Amino acid sequence: MITRAQAEALDLADPLKGKRQLFVLPENTIYLDGNSLGPLPRHVAERLAGAVAEEWGQSLIRGWNTHGWFDLPRVLGDRIGKLIGAKPGTVLAADSTSINLVKVLTAALGLRPGRRVILSDSGNFPSDLYVAQGVIKALGGGVELRIVAPEEVEAALGDDLAVLMLTEVDYRTGRRHDMKTLIAKAQAKGALAIWDLCHSAGAFPVDLSGANTDFAVGCGYKYLNGGPGAPAFVYVRPDLQDKIVPSLSGWMGHAAPFAFDLDYRPAQGIDRLRAGTPGVLSMIALDSALDVWDGVDLTLLRDKSVRLADLFISEVEGRCGAYGLRLASPRDAAQRGSQVSFHCDDGYAVMQALIAQGVIGDFRAPDIIRFGLTPLYIGFTDVWDAARILERVMAERLWDQPQFKKRAAVT
Ligand SMILES: Cc1ncc(COP(=O)(O)O)c(C=O)c1O
């Protein structure tokens, strides 16, 4: 444990400290939930207002050409690609993570006919498992979703494997898979690998090309700060792009959308992953939000993320261990994403009481309180203060009140 003055000294020496002022952060709030919804980058409101008034208001339908609306999915894809080690032309910003997963899962199964198994793990985000279940039903069966414990994935890679479908960072515990190794082992079995990077993109450096990733998806509203419901992204390895047969074969992914042919012909390259009309205003918000990454060295980002997490773990364990909080995240930073979670009895009420004290994290059933550590706008003093406030919530049993026990619709 350290003193508050020591935490302040760490902030003063932080090479990323200048980035914080780029964000709108409400007063008296310590925001440790950027792994669920990133905060508003300050300049986005003006850019969005300008886009509404000028681009939509004045240019009307001409905006598709004059403001480059049609190209936004590719342009944003390339910007996101720089954060995840993807080459230009391999990432598309589009739709939601769940929808993009339908696209790549059906594409991958189409490339491995006769193979029966989609392998995933019980730490995956449930939407991904639901998508796989839905795809299997829509295909009329013949494929099985096999779910194993995260630590059993490697041993479960069999000769009948069609697709390994995993989320790199466990949304509850922050446990991180060894993506490169698992991809190589799945490919050695003749399978394809799909990675969900929702809790990776913008959280630490990702190297999709270096890991020879087949497919990846991820969202724009967490560490990329694109706003609620921001466009997601999808990655396809260059040599697979023209081999895949899109199942969501909408007109915007057609080779010639404005020829209005009656028959579908897929576009070349990543464009065939487009389906329908993109949400242009959301694309513009995400495009603008991505400016905060200009000049950011992702190795510095990771270094700060690890140090924030180590400090938070030591402060919370030191202050709250006596109240039964237990670390749910890996202690070894190399096996963690950019969040820290604790098992906590009455965790929902504890988190609500903490939020009432100005520290925003979230709760994930059955007993996890979860804290996102986002180095662009969170500092060492923030996590020190958050641990101290959590100690007060526990010591004074501030959580033990009826209003903190009533579950909201969205947690
Ligand atoms: C790992 C992961 N995958 C998928 C999703 C679902 O994304 P969406 O609701 O944007 O489709 C989320 C979060 O909601 C997530 O954390």
Ligand SMILES: Nc1c(O)cccc1C(=O)C[C@H](N)C(=O)O
């Ligand atoms: N996508 C969300 C939403 O629409 C509402 C509330 C939360 C979310 C989330 O992103 C949850 C998130 N995927 C998680 O890691 O738990």
